[in-house]
Amino acid sequence: MNNTTLIKKNYLRIKYQKLIVVSILIGFLSAFLGISLKKTTAYYEEIFFNQASSNPIFFIIFPVFGFSVIYFLREYLFRKKENKGIKEVFESTKSKSNNLPNYKIPSHFINGLLTVAFGGSTGIEVSTVVASATIGAVAQRKQNVFKQYKTELICAGIAAGITALFSSPIAGILFALEVISKKATKTFLITNLIAVTTAFGLVFLLNEKPLFDITITTWHLRAIPYFILLGILAGMNSVYLTRCVLFFNAQFSKIKSHYYKILLGSLFLSICLFLFPQLYGEGYHAIKTIFANSHQNTISFSLALTFIAIVLLKPIVTSLTLASGGDGGVFAPSLFIGAFLGLLVASISNTYLSADIIPLNFMVIGMAAVLSASINAPFTSIFLVCGLTNNYTLFIPIMAVCFISKHTAQLIYPFTVYTYSSSLSK
Known part of the structure; x- marks a missing residue:
């Protein structure tokens, strides 16, 4: 074995070691973010919904207040940039120069929470997807060795976030594949499998229950x-x-x-x-x-x-x-x-x-x-x-x-x- 081959093998070994480590980190952070957003939103949504049910005037006050807070946060904290949902992820994965900025993590977390808690008729899933995608994007920018794996690491964050929300690692990987990546490379499989395994491990440790506790026995x-x-x-x-x-x-x-x-x-x-x-x-x-x-x-x-x-x-x-x-x-x-x-x-x-x-x-x-x-x-x-x-x-x-x-x-x-x-x- 000549020196060039040896150097190349060592480089590949180090690269994949780093990918494994960063995939674990992305999986943990994305899952932690997803679970935190899910629990926080559910807690405040229940409180505000019960208040509005007791006093229906709050059905009028809450949406105006919630959307107004989101507007002022965008104007004075989040660089006057509107959140465009999953379109932001598509734009980032299709362009080498278009990156998800770091502030998208707190922006989508806070705005998703405020939207749903104050009655906005949507969900936190897309907020979690974009925020967790940003975690993957931030990790990808930290080292040059990850430069060519932008889509894979973004998808790893998304897959982990979906896993945390729905307690389904298969759904996490499939969403990243069907909706975002559209192709399954070797690196995609490695990073996403590690990320969702880490995320599901956190879900298991926290004893997260299925969202809907129902019993289905048969169909005809x-x-x-x-x-x-x-x-x-x-x-x-x-x-x-x-x-x-x-x-x-x-x-x-x-x-x-x-x-x-x-x-x-x-x-x-x-x-x-x-x-x-x-x-x-x-x-x-x-x-x-x-x-x-x-x-x-x-x-x-x-x-x-x-x-x-x-x-x-x-x-x-x-x-x-x-x-x-x-x-x-x-x-x-x-x-x-x-x-x-x-x-x-x-x-x-x-x-x-x-x-x-x-x-x-x-x-x-x-x-x-x-x-x-x-x-x-x-x-x-x-x-x-x-x-x-x-x-x-x-x-x-x-x-x-x-x-x-x-x-x-x-x-x-x-x-x-x-x-x-x-x-x-x-």
Whole structure:
């Protein structure tokens, strides 16, 4: 073995040793950030939601106050830069010169927390994704040896953050692969596997429980036609969500005054929260409530109208939240819409068609189906929802319905919020 070969082998060995160490650090820090944001947001969201439930005037005050604080923080602390969600990650991975600045970590953490806690109808998932991506980007910039692994280390942060939020390392890796990287290199697999293993280790040590504590025991072949119907409706609803987000972003971009955006968005959001408190924040409290009452197989006409109104209004209030300056994305809204849509389909089918299907199953499958179509990532959605419930009984119908919803959405409208935004940035 000549000296050149020996030097090259030593260099590769040192490089991979450093990648392993930095992947562990990225995994731990991203998971710690994700868990901290999840717990802090859940704590304050519950307090403020209970206050607003007792005194509905707070449904009007909280959104205006929360969006105003976010605006002033952006103006005086975060360099007057708006958070653009996952579009920021796409821009960074597609350009060697475009980096995620360090302040994006506290910016998305604080703004995501304030948005959801004060009633903004979105979730902390995208805030966590961008903040954890920034952790990976910061680590990549620290040493020249990591210069060529920008996308891999950013994806490692994202995969760890998703793992922490949903207790699913498979969903973490799949999201990084399906949505961000689009390709699995050797380095991608090494860094992301180490990062999600570290993240899941932290989740295990902290004894993090699944978000939804439910029991699913079986599913029936007679439900297949209704699964297909749910998949088609989920795809249609995901397109409706995407078009709402794009429409309101375009309309609000014409308003020059940021504070007019806040007032206009907050006003409509407040009215909707006053009428339908289920729309408050990420909506997981409302999902847990309907999970608890899912044993009721029939539905009244008035309750069906209420569910339809909630499913139709959620994309609008989510879009207004984002257009008004709130931090977040379509993750939590997709899960929310899917749960209510699944319950609606099952309950109406049981009441008027004597279908004898299990509403709980349709809620879980609906969550995965709408998310699959909204982010164009069926495999991520399958494992993410299974992780949320810590149950794989519905794996086969979830997989089938996720692909039906995804292809239905693509037939109607070829873009998602992510792909449309990234195409604009080219």
